Amino acid sequence: MTKEQTNQATQLQLEGYSLRDIGAQLGVDKNAVDRALKKEPPLAGAVVPTTELIKRGITSEAVELGKLDLTLSHEREMAKLNLRQEELTIQRRQVELDGERVNNDKKLLALREEQGVRELQAEEERVTAQQELFVNKFNRLLRELLKNCVDSTWSEPDVDDYLNRVKSLRIKVSKFCDNQAIEEEELALHHNLKELTKLIEQTKENDSHFFNSDVDFDYDKNQIQVIKSWLVDTFDKAYKKPAKKSHSNDGSDEEDPTDGEDNDVDNSVEGEEELLSTFNELLSELIDNCDDTEWEVSECNDYQNRVEAFQAKLLEFIDELEDDFNADQQCITVNTQALLEIITDREIIKDENNETVTLSATNRQKRVLEALQIDDFWDEIEPLV
Structure with a gap:
């Protein structure tokens, strides 16, 4: 068969004609067509069916490359999909962490508020207890004096000890008022401590024995009444300036309301x-x-x-x-x-x-x-x- 016949036979075969039909159209024996087609490579640019290539025993590199390209494309798409899933997972976890952090901040704030309330209550209780302690100490000092202020003799060390306790209490009350921003001049306790200090110092100066250091305590009824009036029931009892005594022209005694x-x-x-x-x-x-x-x-x-x-x-x-x-x-x-x-x-x-x-x-x-x-x-x- 000629070259031209072989090419025509190849094209007819691609179009689906059988060897017998090809031989009949070309006027040659089908066996000759078969031998020619087996020896002749495929036409340039012709699409040869895979089944035909297999029949001919031809391995197409293009087919393998196509398969490889499809595989790689699939793998790339799967990798992108996995990466996107990982990104979504990370974003979801970040949202969860943000939510947990907000909840933790709320709990921390609530705990701090509770702690603040407890500390405030504890401070108020401490302040109240300290005030009660001052009141009790002062009243005990007054009662101690009242028990030993009539026809009584104190040794100088006893007087000094008593005076030191009064002064020590005055200092503590003043420091406490400074720390708590309390105006001590408005407190009866502050003024009564001053008066008590002055009274003991005057007694020591005026009623000490000539031959020894003992001190006589023998207050009259009026002075005792004054001392009793210094007793306080609360720390924040307000100080009231003593009223001036009024003298009646007729000399009659007025009843003391106290x-x-x-x-x-x-x-x-x-x-x-x-x-x-x-x-x-x-x-x-x-x-x-x-x-x-x-x-x-x-x-x-x-x-x-x-x-x-x-x-x-x-x-x-x-x-x-x-x-x-x-x-x-x-x-x-x-x-x-x-x-x-x-x-x-x-x-x-x-x-x-x-x-x-x-x-x-x-x-x-x-x-x-x-x-x-x-x-x-x-x-x-x-x-x-």
Whole structure:
């Protein structure tokens, strides 16, 4: 077959003609067409079906490259998709972290507000407790003076000690007022401390003995009334300038409107002294009879009843006090309860029968009893360190 025939046979084959039809159109034997097509390469630019290439045993590099290109394109698209998914995941996590941070900030703010409220409350309680402490100390100083200001002689060290305690309290009150931005000149406590200091200094200067350093304290009724008027019930009690005395032309005495208050103060001080004396007597009675002393059962019961009656009287008196009396901190109430428990718990009773009991205290128990003694009605228990 000629070259031209072979090319025509190749084109006809691409168009789907069989070898027999090609041979008939070209006027040659189909076997000759078959041999010619097997020897002749595909026409330039002709699209040869893959099945035909396979029939001919031809491996197309273009087909392989196409497959590779499709594979790479797919992989690139998948990589882009994965990258986008990762970006979305990161963005979602960032949003979650931002939300958590906002919640944490809210919680932190709430905790700080709660802490601020607690600190403010604690500061207010501390300030109130400090004010009450100042008031109690000042009133105890006045009561100490009132107990020893009539026909009484103080040694110079006792006067100096008392004066130092008054001055020390004045300094502490002043520092406290400075720290709390309180105008101390408006406080009755501040002025009363000044007056008390002046009174003691004048007494020391005017009433000291000629031959020794002892000081006589013998105030008259008017001076005692003035001292009682210095008692304060609250730290922030306002200071009032004393009113000028008016002198009546007819010489008649005017009734003092504060007489009723002074009588109340007198009764209060007398009641405190009576209760203090009764407690110490009850305690001394037990201490004096705790060395293998035999009591009748009726005597023991009577003693317990007297302690219980004293405690009831004490509580009734405390309820009527206008001063801030902390029953949990005052020695008189705490020690009374301790004494009653010692009796009711039978701690110091060694032998007991239907008729008699034997009181016997160990050395430790004696020390405990002796430690219950009280010097002042307003003494407070020592805080634990």
